[in-house]
Amino acid sequence: MILLGNHASPFTRKVRVLSAELGVDPQIEFQDPGALSPLIPNDVLVAAHPLGKMPILQLGDGTSLHDSRVICEYLNAEADGDLFPEEPAFRWQALSLQALADGLMDAAVATRYELSFREADATRSRWIERQVGRIQNAVSHMNGIAVAFAHRLTIGEISAACALGYLDFRFAEISWRAENPELAGWFETFAKRPSMTSTPPNPNQKKRG
Numbered sequence: 001m002i003l004l005g006n007h008a009s010p011f012t013r014k015v016r017v018l019s020a021e022l023g024v025d026p027q028i029e030f031q032d033p034g035a036l037s038p039l040i041p042n043d044v045l046v047a048a049h050p051l052g053k054m055p056i057l058q059l060g061d062g063t064s065l066h067d068s069r070v071i072c073e074y075l076n077a078e079a080d081g082d083l084f085p086e087e088p089a090f091r092w093q094a095l096s097l098q099a100l101a102d103g104l105m106d107a108a109v110a111t112r113y114e115l116s117f118r119e120a121d122a123t124r125s126r127w128i129e130r131q132v133g134r135i136q137n138a139v140s141h142m143n144g145i146a147v148a149f150a151h152r153l154t155i156g157e158i159s160a161a162c163a164l165g166y167l168d169f170r171f172a173e174i175s176w177r178a179e180n181p182e183l184a185g186w187f188e189t190f191a192k193r194p195s196m197t198s199t200p201p202n203p204n205q206k207k208r209g
């Protein structure tokens, strides 16, 4: 299998962390599709996914899977893993946490693009404030439920960790730890897992995402 993505992309990291937790990462060849810009479609990505976004998982039979949620669920099912719990008591919490973390990443990635590519004006600063407000609300909600994070590893905690890792990477000025001590404590431990330390977002600072 080939995973198209780059190190900076938090959605790609989600797939890589999950693969490492499942122990299937040696079966996946990680390939960078080249320059990524929201202004210029990347031909490699568009050929495999109409939206032209990463990550994309190319299977041995030539088919492609997207997006990160589908790829993660596919890998978990193929490996007979338990990162997408079946029991309702865990399942809906895990999927909701994944959705929240994905929404945080969407807001952060969109803000990153906006800051990189658009001229400053009054509309832009209001739009950015709205995204940062979303990010802060998401982090605050996670802090409120973080006490349960250590009980069981699911796609929810993996997604939350990748979202927080992306904030540290691109938005260090959003110093989220001070107001969210439970979440900060959990992340400090989680960030030391081999799945996280082997997938840093910054081995090459030039990549966008």
Ligand SMILES: N[C@@H](CCC(=O)N[C@@H](CS)C(=O)NCC(=O)O)C(=O)O
Pocket (backbone or CB within 6 Å): 008, 009, 010, 011, 012, 036, 037, 038, 039, 052, 053, 054, 055, 067, 068, 069, 102, 109, 209
């Ligand atoms: N919902 C998608 C989001 C993927 C996404 O936003 N990927 C970004 C990189 S982090 C991307 O490919 N951006 C390129 C673009 O917007 O043109 C997922 O879960 O995979």
